[in-house]
Amino acid sequence: MEVALADTGGAIGAGQAQTAAIRIDGLVKRYGPFVAIDHLSLEIPRGQFFVIVGPSGCGKTTLLRILAGLDKPSEGRIETIAPAAGRPGNSMVFQGDSIFPWMNVWDNAAYGLRMRGAPKAEIAEVVGHYLDRTGLRRFAKSYPHQLSGGMRQRVSIARAFANDPEILLMDEPFSALDAQNKLLLQEELLRIWEEHRKTVVFITHSVDEAVILGDRIMVMTAQPGRIKNFVDVTLPRPRDVLELQRSPVYAELVHTIWSSLRDEVNRAKRQAEGEG
């Protein structure tokens, strides 16, 4: 169902946040009679850090998997930007542990590049770069079971970035981490992202995280998943996480998103209680 967008070309230079990277039109996803996503339409411009928040079970992962081409929509159209020749369309950082236990850190991070047959020299350079950026160079030869949870998550992020995709899809990459590691990784992610400003679709349960990282935040309704509202984050970049949290604009944004999310979380809770 993936149709490449025609490159509009002309005046819009690459990297300018004008071309759409993702266009979703009337997306419906059903599991039997169960409606996970209900008529969702959305456009994400190229280079945007797009964040999705919503109550548990509202269809966030489902949406991301459809964007990744891992699941098929029941109805509607998905268009994603055609990547430059030789580059992949998207790479996913999965919810939960997803790095291969049987590969060491280096081989895990090199996986995408190897799968598309990149030259050896390029693999060595790119993987080395991202292992440096994620502070994992010393652990290149370690196996996942020798790493902490936070380090494993960094491998997963390095693997996705090293693949150099047009679009990065990240599903709650930091949710399993403690507060300190989370903060460090958020800062790392911001730094790495600001190097290339790829289009990112990022799912999180944390409103703070959404504001810290995102350009635009989409709040989803409880099941069936629909768009509730968007919140644009106008905070300047590059962002310093600690500084950011002291700014009144930040507090205001967090409050706005929370109030919008609260009703949905309560509704989701009532739904769950109704079932049980």
Next chain:
Amino acid sequence: MSTTTTTTTAPKLVKRSAPLFTEKARERVMAIVSPLGLLLIWEIAARFGLIDTRFFPAPSSIGGTFMELVRSGELWANTAASLQRLFWGCLAGGIPALLLGIAMGLSRGLRVIVEPLIAATYPIPKSSILPLALLVFGLGEPSKIFMVAIGVFFPVVINATTGVLGIDKIFLDVGHNFHASRWSMFRTIALPGAMPVIMTGVRLGVGMGLVLIAIAEMVGAKSGLGYMIWSAWETFSVEQMYVGLFVIAIIGFVLTLLLNELERVLVPWRRS
């Protein structure tokens, strides 16, 4: 209000020091001591006539026969013959089983077709196929190799399928997301992911192969340890029979060590 009794007994400190021998070291010592002890008791019992030496000759006299058979070259020739059949049989049974098993794990369609066939043939005692194998392959090497292959095939194919099906689905999603080809999915995900379970199957298979080669060589063979044991029965050379059993046991033991080593190489990521 309750009265407070102020008995000041100092809390006892539990003393814990590192054990003199680690658990592992003790286990390793026992692994050597207990069989040696058994041999010693056996030897004493035989010398004092507590057991019938016609059936249970003293270990020392078995040792003498062992040396004779080594000197004549007979023992080595028979051992080599058995090992060769075992080797080729393991390859002939194991490799197709590995490929088929993993393919079945990855493809539901294939599983639906092949699984009933395996379920139907698996319970047949492998040794009962021997006459058929002799009929089809004749008295030469192929019938022996076939018997080993049959023994290795089933545990490996079953474990390979189970192993692949047990791989967390998220890893297959990762493979798809990174555009792994069919062959890459097989090589980088299914095979290594299923390897721990496959190795269990290989162990079972090699054990089964060893049993079957001994049986196969007893009927219609002119060499091999099974043949040696069988001809010892015919000539009532009980010592030679024990030498054969002893060598088979040693082979089994050495194969276990080799497979442990192989597992360490193939599954370096497993928590020890």
